[in-house]
Amino acid sequence: MMGEQMNRKRIVLIDGNSMIANAFYGMPSNAADAVIRLIKGILERREADYLAITFSAEDGGGTLTEKALLQQKERLKELSDSLSISVLSEKGYESAELLASLAKSCETEGGDIQIISEDKRLLQLVRDHVTVHIPSMGEEGLVLKSYSPADIEGEFGLEPVKLKGVFSLTKANGIGEKTACQLIKQYESIKNLFDHLEEVESLRIKEILKATEKEIKEEEKRNTLRDDCSLRLDDSNSISEAEIRQIMDMDFVPADFPDEENQESLEDFPVHLVTDFSEAETIFSKCLPDSRLGLHLVIEDKAITALSLCLGQAQCYCIIPQGFLTSEYLAGKAEEISKKAGHVTVLDLKSQLPFLKLEAGSPVFDAGVAAYLLNPLKDSYAYYDLAADYLDMTIPSRADLIGKSSIGRALEEKRDAAVSCIGYMSYVAYRCGEVLPEELKKNGMDTLFYEIELPLIYSLYSMESAGIKVERDRLKEYGDRLKVRIMELEQKIYEETGETFNINSPKQLGEILFDHMKIPGGKKTKTGYSTAADVLEKLAPDYPVVNLILDYRQLTKLKSTYADGLAAYIGPDERIHGTFNQTITATGRISSTEPNLQNIPVRMELGREIRKVFVPKEGCVFVDADYSQIELRVLAHMSGDQRLINAYKQAEDIHAITASEVFHVPLNEVTSLQRRNAKAVNFGIVYGISSFGLSEGLSITRKEASEYIEKYFETYPGVKKFLDGLVAEAKEKGYAVSMFGRRRPVPELKSSNFMQRNFGERVAMNSPIQGTAADIMKIAMIRVDQALKKQGLKSRIVLQIHDELLIETYRDELEQVKELLTEEMKHAADLLVSLEVEANVGESWFDAK
DNA sequence: ACTATCACG
């Protein structure tokens, strides 16, 4: 039937039942039309040679019980008929089973099958020429998520055929998808799992399995899809070009299903697609020393997928590797033109440096970082956000154009959309290169940008490239040790509470503690009882089991986030190369992701141990340096409070001195309690003081807390005046400002909501302090990084943790590095109080702290 | 996707 073509016939099968149900959710009144629109989209894009829609023969016992739903189903059948789209069903078979049968027969006959259904059970069918698309709600409305065998492997870690077991297990209350995948990975099938039930390590899981064995096995039957129906596709199911045209001509509901529909803007925005070598050569030859470029390399899997280049309003190119025009050639050319051109603007310089290989000081402008300075509160600085904010243009977003697909894939499947998406990138960069420098200047942030943020990009890139060495085996041992103790604690907790439950579930834990065990003082949150550490700690003296739970929490946190979490990021070079983000925080700090290397445990002994696996490479040691109370010193400087400044001039222990001055006792008579209180007040000041916050932090009454604050302000009147001034300034201007001109908008100050406004005031007090400290650290980082390179040293900064820098130091460079690091940090800013730096040397991060 | 929790400065 499929003919003897070389190319596989493209067969699209739509699960009428489940798609109706899915569309019904969003728009009950015209669910059928939504499905028809989806079909029209497929036909319009010429994505199918054969198309059919399937329905279960029986309705009654199935899921389609609601009347309205049934109506929609009938309407969909009618509409399909009128468009001569094949409607298939067979007695005794569910819709999903028809799909399974058809996929099987078509696949053996050499078809390429796309199944569209909301029924996850169909994922079992995925194989080389069978793709399943599952609709889900994305940011931009409904999107189809596609599953190839590799996608299944990536998401579940299993072959598609084994998914049945996973789906059956997750029906049991208490087993999540992750656990289910792990069990199936280990035991292959449900049957084998129950045959080896005694081997299951977790007592809790074992209990659940025993209790729900029957349900699970029944569920497995439901998840077993028959694929033996007699229906076959034949030429009556094929779609001819004439038929498509006819369908398209039929007046029908406007398409608001995903994809497409954005090409009209191509009219006034021409992107020239270039795939020809000599044409590319001609374009590159136009990049001269007096040129200004907008440039963006699309980098996927460490190779260039596309080069977007803009030389002027009407000269925007999307250059794609093809034939002689290789990805490697484009890489070389990109580097060459970016070095030759008089000025280059990019959207995100750090991401481009692996290919552009520029050095600090190059005439490059980073539009994303500039936009971040202009408004650090945005959550994206993508091309369409920049266009909307600074070019007064509304252009389709990447998701509008190509959904969640990679650019590389979109170039194959949705060429036009991908080309405009790529084109926009350099176009927006180019235009931002005209607008944003002016904008920065107007807002007094040009020095901040050119002297700090721009050079910092290179230092962050250097730090990411360096990465940090982590001892894989030792980390594994650490995780294994935790596992043993976790399982012991788990047992004890089950014994003490007399129940077997998921300790990680705050819901279950709260019910066990406060309902079953009737422990008093259960504080309710929105969703139930709070089981947060500070709540449990208060119960610990009376209920020993609570201590076990706290220990369990600590250990599982260490295991999942750190032992297992970090292990997943160790590369083939034995190092972790995290990402340091420059455009995330509201205050100007950098942030760290994948993994977060700025929250590695240190406060608790057991957690701190993790730092032993962070080690310098052969021939190196770590030098770690951190600022001592940089934020309080910034406060002393910015407020100009003479007494606080004097305190720092003599200071050994600032918290003790504060206590001495605030409580009017000689320094050597300050009690540890007084010191602790003074320390909390110091923190409170930096956070934007409030008596409520302080009382929480110190477990004292609000009244006592306000007294402390009052005394503090009496002692340091300059600080009070300064903080009041910050709030007033932020109210007037609408933003708070750091010493180096960094701004943080504080719209909350205008809020009519008391709580919001209060928050705004604290932000107005905290942001300039936290922001100035961040500025100073950035200056230090740049200088240290540049000094290392200028002096020809091989040592490199490997981590920044807000007030701390870690340098992997070659042993023969140790003295020089120690000196340079502390000196640059101390002198990064000239304040009324000195900046003090503590430096340590060690064979691991643990040792160097 | 959202909430609760907890790791860091």
Add this chain to the structure above:
DNA sequence: ACGTACGTGATAGTC
């Protein structure tokens, strides 16, 4: 009367 300390990111559970 109101009811939170400032700034982050990852994980697990729940819906």
